[in-house]
Amino acid sequence: MRFCVFGAGRMGAQHIANLAAHDTAVLEYVCDVDLERARQLAGRYGAKAIAEPRIALDDPSVDAVIIASATNTHVDLIVESARAGKAILCEKPIDLDLARVDYCADRIKDCDVPIMIGFQRRFDATHMAVKQAVLDGEVGSVEVVTIISRDPSPPPASYIAVSGGQFHDQMIHDFDMALWLTGAIGRLELCAMGSNMVDPAIGELGDTDTAHVMIRFENGAICRIDCSRRAVYGYDQRVEVFGSKGMVTSSNLLKTGVERFGAANTGARDTLLPSFMERYLPTYATELNYFVDAVSNGRKIESDFRSGRNAVLLADAARRSMTSGELVRIDLGS
Amino acid sequence: MRFCVFGAGRMGAQHIANLAAHDTAVLEYVCDVDLERARQLAGRYGAKAIAEPRIALDDPSVDAVIIASATNTHVDLIVESARAGKAILCEKPIDLDLARVDYCADRIKDCDVPIMIGFQRRFDATHMAVKQAVLDGEVGSVEVVTIISRDPSPPPASYIAVSGGQFHDQMIHDFDMALWLTGAIGRLELCAMGSNMVDPAIGELGDTDTAHVMIRFENGAICRIDCSRRAVYGYDQRVEVFGSKGMVTSSNLLKTGVERFGAANTGARDTLLPSFMERYLPTYATELNYFVDAVSNGRKIESDFRSGRNAVLLADAARRSMTSGELVRIDLGS
Amino acid sequence: MRFCVFGAGRMGAQHIANLAAHDTAVLEYVCDVDLERARQLAGRYGAKAIAEPRIALDDPSVDAVIIASATNTHVDLIVESARAGKAILCEKPIDLDLARVDYCADRIKDCDVPIMIGFQRRFDATHMAVKQAVLDGEVGSVEVVTIISRDPSPPPASYIAVSGGQFHDQMIHDFDMALWLTGAIGRLELCAMGSNMVDPAIGELGDTDTAHVMIRFENGAICRIDCSRRAVYGYDQRVEVFGSKGMVTSSNLLKTGVERFGAANTGARDTLLPSFMERYLPTYATELNYFVDAVSNGRKIESDFRSGRNAVLLADAARRSMTSGELVRIDLGS
Amino acid sequence: MRFCVFGAGRMGAQHIANLAAHDTAVLEYVCDVDLERARQLAGRYGAKAIAEPRIALDDPSVDAVIIASATNTHVDLIVESARAGKAILCEKPIDLDLARVDYCADRIKDCDVPIMIGFQRRFDATHMAVKQAVLDGEVGSVEVVTIISRDPSPPPASYIAVSGGQFHDQMIHDFDMALWLTGAIGRLELCAMGSNMVDPAIGELGDTDTAHVMIRFENGAICRIDCSRRAVYGYDQRVEVFGSKGMVTSSNLLKTGVERFGAANTGARDTLLPSFMERYLPTYATELNYFVDAVSNGRKIESDFRSGRNAVLLADAARRSMTSGELVRIDLGS
Structure with missing residues (x-):
């Protein structure tokens, strides 16, 4: 299962480290508007750094995305990723605005991809x-x-x-x-x-x-x-x-x-x-295991x-x- | 300090036992509409049993009353006792009806007697x-x-x-x-x-x-x-x-x-x-000590x-x- | 069950208070070499004060003794009480000297009376x-x-x-x-x-x-x-x-x-x-209950x-x- | 600070993982009589696998050794490492036999190298x-x-x-x-x-x-x-x-x-x-930090x-x- 991580901040770095330590998951892309920041993280784990999400979303080898970018980018990235057929693990909240959340739901209602919201507790x-x-x-x-x-x-x-x-x-x-x-x-x-x-x-x-x-x-x-x-x-x-x-x-x-x-x-x-x-901190690795396991085995995701x-x-x-x-x-x- | 206890039920019996064990307080009367019940408790401690509150209220040797009778009798007993110049320790609540509480307050507003409500906690x-x-x-x-x-x-x-x-x-x-x-x-x-x-x-x-x-x-x-x-x-x-x-x-x-x-x-x-x-249970003795001490020394009662x-x-x-x-x-x- | 308490010190006073509060036990004598001290305690509970153990031991109405006097009097009082046929509750230790303990055992070996040592813990x-x-x-x-x-x-x-x-x-x-x-x-x-x-x-x-x-x-x-x-x-x-x-x-x-x-x-x-x-403190009342119950019902005493x-x-x-x-x-x- | 780890068993693997995660320590050699086992661990971290301690001890680039091999090899490895001038972190016990411990002490008494015994608690x-x-x-x-x-x-x-x-x-x-x-x-x-x-x-x-x-x-x-x-x-x-x-x-x-x-x-x-x-488990990383810090800064080692x-x-x-x-x-x- 190959991943692109959106967001190379503190949360992104945490997800990236957990991906590196995971047995079956592979980090393929690190995407951040700050390309230099993406490069630093990607370099440490042999992944590609990108500033443009499209590159990863268009890459058929990418199976899943982790959205750990700024909250106001979540909805667009969920929509784009879902429409690209990627499994999605998105940090909470979907958006601060319920109307945007509902807009998001509407845009992805025909996409049959696993979506998990990161309520890590x-x-x-x-x-x-x-x-x-x-x-x-x-x-x-x-x-x-x-x-x-x-x-x-x-x-x-x-x-x-x-x-x-x-x-x-x-x-x-x-x-x-x-x-x-x-x-x-x-x-x-x-x-x-x-x-x-x-x-x-x-x-x-x-x-x-x-x-x-x-x-x-x-x-x-x-x-x-x-x-x-x-x-x-x-x-x-x-x-x-x-x-x-x-x-x-x-x-x-x-x-x-x-x-x-x-x-x-x-x-x-x-x-x-x-x-x-x-x-x-330890919950993020458990969460990732759960996500990879649920997506791989087609199990229902609870934190949906x-x-x-x-x-x-x-x-x-x-x-x-x-x-x-x-x-x-x-x-x-x- | 000489007491009349109104009510010979469970709470009354508790107060009576604590009065008996108290160094300076003296139990003078036990008053209950059920005179026989009053007699049983009074007899054990050498006090007088009465069914009629007036007897105790008219007795100038009585300094204080403990009101442990049914809730709906509290207001009348507070009013009568206050007007008789007795210090009052009354079980909570004053009354279930706020209007009655205010009526009570109004009736005793000119009586300068210590009143304590038994919030024993x-x-x-x-x-x-x-x-x-x-x-x-x-x-x-x-x-x-x-x-x-x-x-x-x-x-x-x-x-x-x-x-x-x-x-x-x-x-x-x-x-x-x-x-x-x-x-x-x-x-x-x-x-x-x-x-x-x-x-x-x-x-x-x-x-x-x-x-x-x-x-x-x-x-x-x-x-x-x-x-x-x-x-x-x-x-x-x-x-x-x-x-x-x-x-x-x-x-x-x-x-x-x-x-x-x-x-x-x-x-x-x-x-x-x-x-x-x-x-x-242990709080009732502490409460009684506090009441006797406050009344004896003219200290402000907090649970008023x-x-x-x-x-x-x-x-x-x-x-x-x-x-x-x-x-x-x-x-x-x- | 009628008791004589030997010793009107701190421990004796405790046993006496518990006897007074007990449903079936009755305090008959308080015995102390300091007769005045015995009188003070005995008076409070309507018992007789004595300075001479023999008086209580010779009184056939006395069923049991509590030995709460000085440690060095325990052995003699156990021997005398046992030979007088009284049930015995004796404060620990029997004696500080094992030889004296064994002497005591020897002297009472033919007395069939209940003996309890007060290990109140x-x-x-x-x-x-x-x-x-x-x-x-x-x-x-x-x-x-x-x-x-x-x-x-x-x-x-x-x-x-x-x-x-x-x-x-x-x-x-x-x-x-x-x-x-x-x-x-x-x-x-x-x-x-x-x-x-x-x-x-x-x-x-x-x-x-x-x-x-x-x-x-x-x-x-x-x-x-x-x-x-x-x-x-x-x-x-x-x-x-x-x-x-x-x-x-x-x-x-x-x-x-x-x-x-x-x-x-x-x-x-x-x-x-x-x-x-x-x-x-609460253990002494429990201990007394146990003693009275065991003696009354002929049950084996564990703390023997x-x-x-x-x-x-x-x-x-x-x-x-x-x-x-x-x-x-x-x-x-x- | 460059290390050779003796012993590729459970404890050795733990030390090796901690060395890999350490900021300044570098794993140079993994030494085990079972060369294949050494290879597996060394390979994962880009280190050299050896079966012969001498190779590491003769390598002047090696500053320190961790002795995590069988207990009965500890004394010889301490002696050899000390005489080769390496800083030593040795798992407890030095030896099960006090005579061997004293023999070891005698053999290294002129070697001025830091020695730490791994009492990780x-x-x-x-x-x-x-x-x-x-x-x-x-x-x-x-x-x-x-x-x-x-x-x-x-x-x-x-x-x-x-x-x-x-x-x-x-x-x-x-x-x-x-x-x-x-x-x-x-x-x-x-x-x-x-x-x-x-x-x-x-x-x-x-x-x-x-x-x-x-x-x-x-x-x-x-x-x-x-x-x-x-x-x-x-x-x-x-x-x-x-x-x-x-x-x-x-x-x-x-x-x-x-x-x-x-x-x-x-x-x-x-x-x-x-x-x-x-x-x-977490203590081994703390222990390693302490060792590296003490050796680097010439501080006295407490667990000596x-x-x-x-x-x-x-x-x-x-x-x-x-x-x-x-x-x-x-x-x-x-």
């Missing part, structure tokens, strides 16, 4: 263990899902300015987590609240840094999502699924297993893994286009709820 | 440690408060029918906890969602067993409350206060300190204290009438939000 | 859960038992001087714990090491404050005991039983369930229960005279090993 | 955090060190037969850990006990599978080591350092952060990392030849103690 070993426990019926019928997602420290204002806002940039992962863990479909109602408490610069850009959402699914299950742009104790990533038979949680991962016992307190553990990179659209749908609804101060009702379809 | 050693940490500035400015409150199993339908509903009966403690921990005043907005997922009998009575509330306080802090009428692993009582400098939590108390390590998992701890009684009113105010707002499907805005005053 | 809820797990086969065949027993701070030198030394005073509880948990009989070999690291005053008295013992039982199982006279984080009481099917531990109990998460560490829990009193002798036997062996610098072999019999 | 992030806490004075003066080291399952009898026995094969790591954490020098006394409880095949070979050692250092500190060849809950690696100011522990690392709460127990965590490979000899000295003493049933006294020198 689904491939985190701990989250996977929680999902498996839910599937195994350990919690019985799911009644409450709680997701806490706190960054160690806020990004720079320049990033916030183009991020799409806290719901679309940070909480979008948690929306996907909520839908993945519950398997929710159908109608839901959602209420969002947000504040600017961490960094005034974020408030000046009209964004929040403390955002909470409460969702009630059609079957009555309730999901709460708690996002913050800052937690001094590290990258806080917790999930709790509660139901009729008990509770399963995804607890935080720590830097080391050291513990301290003193006159002030006991069992004090190390701080959490410090950031997104330490926590979720619709999953990507649903996450944007929820982010939109959350923003609308917070702005209007009203509950919002949407329908995910059947 | 404020006297739980673990919750107190969290509150102290907040006061000590350990979490910095408080941004998020999360309260999880799950009963081990649902009460009988007969109880539900007269309980006032999940917000007024179960979550009222959590509303008080939220206000106590944050010291919140002023305006707030609140969104409530509820479901009937645990016991169909509860749904048939028009009540919920799974209820969630999200509150945004005037300063931007957000509070989430998660109540369920059933948790198979025991009486789940957790509080988490998150802020600019870190997080302090009130974690669950377990039956014993045994831990198990096997082929399936490790560090498996005992189940939680099984119910309200095991968890909060207004606290009791505020909790009902929030429960009303929550019910209104859930029923209407809309955010509700209220003002706690300054 | 056997009645701690957490340790009991570990024992039950062992009995239930959860750990399979027991291979390693680890006992850690650290006091919060060293006792005064005056106490050390008459304590019998760290093995007989502190570790004697752990020797009993080891034998109780393993049900060990037969031969064993034992190696002891000790140091004076905590308080020079202890070393000047020829005693240790840091003492370790390693025991190999006849079936090959190995037990390690780790005692210290000081742990700044509280009263450290841990037991770990490891075997072919897993491990069960008795972990420490904490003051509260508060946990802290900050820039330096996470999940920092409260300190341990501060001392022996907080940790083991032989258990008391075995603990002294091990303490003697440990002291001998440490002093001689050699392994010591003893036989507990079949 | 010193480079485990959690153990390092404990060591750092000790250095920072967090535990005050160290009084007790407890090391628990349990393999998930026993190795095959064929391995046991040539392993040198449990003290020299398994516990040798723990002896080094004890000396590293305490910085102990001078005289010590040691008592060892062992049993065959896990696998009869091990007993038939005259070896133990359950071995315990208690060491008293010259300053009075006591160290206990607990080794087993089987723990059903995973690879159990714990260290606890207790002292005048508190305690710091190296707790186990788990497969994932999933936790379960049910009717039987709560907070049940995942099993431990399953084996040596998962737990200690004497450390390697001391671990064998303790293993010898432990075997002697267990066999003789007596305490053994040795002197580590000043």
Whole structure:
């Protein structure tokens, strides 16, 4: 299976390294508008550097693409790649604008290619263990899902300015987590609240840094999502699924297993893994394995286009709820 | 300090036992409409049994009353006791009906007696440690408060029918906890969602067993409350206060300190204290100590009438939000 | 069941309070050489104060005695009480001198009275859960038992001087714990090491404050005991039983369930229960219930005279090993 | 810095992969008596395969060697490499026979080359955090060190037969850990006990599978080591350092952060990392970094030849103690 990777930035480099280490996948092209940057990465792994996507899309030896370029290029690259018959692994989000997502869906509706949206948290070993426990019926019928997602420290204002806002940039992962863990479909109602408490610069850009959402699914299950742009104790990533038979949680991962016992307190553990990179880096290789395996064997991909659209749908609804101060009702379809 | 206890039921008996064990408090009367029940308790501790409150209220040797009778008698007993100049410790809630609470406030507004509402969780050693940490500035400015409150199993339908509903009966403690921990005043907005997922009998009575509330306080802090009428692993009582400098939590108390390590998992701890009684029993003695001390020394009582009113105010707002499907805005005053 | 309590000190007062609260037991006499002290306790519970044991032993209405007087009076009181046909609950140790223990055994060998030695840790809820797990086969065949027993701070030198030394005073509880948990009989070999690291005053008295013992039982199982006279984080009481099917531990109990998460560490829990009193106070009531129940129903008492002798036997062996610098072999019999 | 790696087995392959990933180190030769095996590894990284150590040792471009061949070849390779002026990183143990270790020391005493013995656990992030806490004075003066080291399952009898026995094969790591954490020098006394409880095949070979050692250092500190060849809950690696100011522990690392709460127990965590490979794999890269850095910058190597000899000295003493049933006294020198 031969790949072209679009985007030679941080995420692209990660995918490229995983492709190099993969047993059966082969990196054929690295494509970036900054050709020099593409060359540096391609050179290290014996691949071709290009600035023009068409070259790879027209090359029949290319089976699949990984889209890790800027968010606003995703839709066009998905459409072009799908129409060229390539299997697609695209970083989240499909687009910040639901209308563009739907335009994309419309343009590719006749293309029968595998499409996977890169919700890499689904491939985190701990989250996977929680999902498996839910599937195994350990919690019985799911009644409450709680997701806490706190960054160690806020990004720079320049990033916030183009991020799409806290719901679309940070909480979008948690929306996907909520839908993945519950398997929710159908109608839901959602209420969002947000504040600017961490960094005034974020408030000046009209964004929040403390955002909470409460969702009630059609079957009555309730999901709460708690996002913050800052937690001094590290990258806080917790999930709790509660139901009729008990509770399963995804607890935080720590830097080391050291513990301290003193006159002030006991069992004090190390701080959490410090950031997104330490926590979720291993997931990208697992995600790639899943993608290659699913495409090769014609298996259904779970983290599909619709999953990507649903996450944007929820982010939109959350923003609308917070702005209007009203509950919002949407329908995910059947 | 000489007491009359109104109500010889489970709560009354608890207060009576604590009075008997108290160094300076003296139990003078036990009053219950069921005189025989009053006699049994009074006899054990050498107190007088009465069926008529007036007798105790007219007795100048009585300094204080504990009102542990049925909820619908609270308002009248508060009014009568206050007008008789007795210090008052009244079980929560003041009344299920906010109008009655306000009527009560109006009737006693000229009475200068100490009044304490029995939010006993404020006297739980673990919750107190969290509150102290907040006061000590350990979490910095408080941004998020999360309260999880799950009963081990649902009460009988007969109880539900007269309980006032999940917000007024179960979550009222959590509303008080939220206000106590944050010291919140002023305006707030609140969104409530509820479901009937645990016991169909509860749904048939028009009540919920799974209820969630999200509150945004005037300063931007957000509070989430998660109540369920059933948790198979025991009486789940957790509080988490998150802020600019870190997080302090009130974690669950377990039956014993045994831990198990096997082929399936490790560090498996005992189940939680099984119910309200095991968890909060010790708080009643602490609460009584606080009341006697505050009254004797003329110190301000924190868990006061207004606290009791505020909790009902929030429960009303929550019910209104859930029923209407809309955010509700209220003002706690300054 | 009517009791006489010998000894009106701290332990006696505890037993007396538990007798008062017991449903069927009745406190008849409090006996102490300091008659005034006896009177104070007896008066509070409507019992008779005596200075002369004979009075109670000759009273046929007395069914049982609790011996909580000074250690050097235990043997005589056991002998006298047994010969008077009273059921006996005696605080540990029987005596610091094994020869005296054997003299005692010889003198009472024809008395058919129930005798229980007060190893109250056997009645701690957490340790009991570990024992039950062992009995239930959860750990399979027991291979390693680890006992850690650290006091919060060293006792005064005056106490050390008459304590019998760290093995007989502190570790004697752990020797009993080891034998109780393993049900060990037969031969064993034992190696002891000790140091004076905590308080020079202890070393000047020829005693240790840091003492370790390693025991190999006849079936090959190995037990390690780790005692210290000081742990700044509280009263450290841990037991770990490891075997072919897993491990069960008795972990420490904490003051509260508060946990802290900050820039330096996470999940920092409260300190341990501060001392022996907080940790083991509830065990005395459980122990009394067990004694009353066993005597009333003619059930075999597990914590019997032989258990008391075995603990002294091990303490003697440990002291001998440490002093001689050699392994010591003893036989507990079949 | 250019390397020759002796031994193309599992450990050699690991070192070779780490060399390939290292920024400044260069793999020049892979040497193995099985030339084909050497070729496979060398080919993958563009290095030369040789069967004859002399070739590499005579090549002046080679700066350093990693000795990862069979234990019985270590001494000769150390001697040859040292005399050829190469920096040496040699897997533990130097040799199973202390006489051979001393012979080796004698042969290289005039060679001024850096020598490091591969006690890789010193480079485990959690153990390092404990060591750092000790250095920072967090535990005050160290009084007790407890090391628990349990393999998930026993190795095959064929391995046991040539392993040198449990003290020299398994516990040798723990002896080094004890000396590293305490910085102990001078005289010590040691008592060892062992049993065959896990696998009869091990007993038939005259070896133990359950071995315990208690060491008293010259300053009075006591160290206990607990080794087993089987723990059903995973690879159990714990260290606890207790002292005048508190305690710091190296707790186990788990497969994932999933936790379960049910009717039987709560907070049940995942099993431990399953084996040596998962737990200690990352340490080899850290170890290599340390070696390259120390050699390049002429810094003292902590895990030196004497450390390697001391671990064998303790293993010898432990075997002697267990066999003789007596305490053994040795002197580590000043």
